[in-house]
Amino acid sequence: MNKFSKIELDFIIDKVTNSIENFQTGDSFPTEISLLNVSELKAIIKKNGWNFNWKNEFKQPEKDIYKLTIVGNPSIIQGLISIEVKKDHVYMHLIESAPFNIGKTKVYLGIPGNLVAFACKLSFQRGGEGYVSFIAKTKLIDHYKDTLGAIHFRGHLMVITTESALKLIGKYFKT
Amino acid sequence: MGLIKEPLDVDFVVDPRPLTKEEENAISEFIKADKEKRLAKTKRVTKKTSKQTEKLS
Numbered sequence: 001m002n003k004f005s006k007i008e009l010d011f012i013i014d015k016v017t018n019s020i021e022n023f024q025t026g027d028s029f030p031t032e033i034s035l036l037n038v039s040e041l042k043a044i045i046k047k048n049g050w051n052f053n054w055k056n057e058f059k060q061p062e063k064d065i066y067k068l069t070i071v072g073n074p075s076i077i078q079g080l081i082s083i084e085v086k087k088d089h090v091y092m093h094l095i096e097s098a099p100f101n102i103g104k105t106k107v108y109l110g111i112p113g114n115l116v117a118f119a120c121k122l123s124f125q126r127g128g129e130g131y132v133s134f135i136a137k138t139k140l141i142d143h144y145k146d147t148l149g150a151i152h153f154r155g156h157l158m159v160i161t162t163e164s165a166l167k168l169i170g171k172y173f174k175t
Numbered sequence: 176m177g178l179i180k181e182p183l184d185v186d187f188v189v190d191p192r193p194l195t196k197e198e199e200n201a202i203s204e205f206i207k208a209d210k211e212k213r214l215a216k217t218k219r220v221t222k223k224t225s226k227q228t229e230k231l232s
């Protein structure tokens with residue numbers, strides 16, 4: 001067991017409150033982020049519209065998988081994020097909105113922003129000063145610069161710096 | 176509090192692969208440089224503020 005996975009086992013996250021917005025009605029719903037349970041994996045499969053292999057992701061001890069749910073409705077997962085705490089930042093391996101939150105017919109807005117802001121918050125909590133990195137798809141690099149304030153610096157690598165992380169956290173998390 | 180409203184035709188997708196050692200080092204270097212830049216900026220502001228305080232007193 002490496003030192004990071006030991007920290008992961010000791011780490012219990014408090015429930016954090018933020019919100020997502022219903023695209024049709026504009027209503028806002030408070031949300032919470034918590035660790036994904038193994039029992040919930042059964043439903044997170046390609047057959048149900050999920051694009052990535054979350055079961056495989058879950059098996060890797062260096063990664064933590066968090067789910068975003070609406071407060072009072074914990075059984076419906078709105079989105080997932082897979083992150084790894086590195087020595088100086090948090091690396092985002094995977095992020096996916098639930099199948100009903102993808103494309104032009106998406107039900108809720110704000111799922112990815114919520115999850116990325118959470119990764120920034122976790123980075124601060126774990127000594128990474130808010131830094132979050134990820135590998136972007138070419139066509140989305142500009143979108144991430146605009147919406148997340150991420151910096152593109154080499155190949156497909158992108159980094160959210162302390163300054164942008166603070167802005168994102170300010171948008172999503174009540175203090 | 177606000178929301179980042181992604182356009183309906185854009186979904187947030189990252190390239191799902193682990194970082195290579197080289198990429199990991201590049202990120203660490205970037206972070207190190209960014210921290211130094213931030214620190215230098217803070218020092219400049221502090222120095223400026225101290226000088227202004229001296230002038231006033």
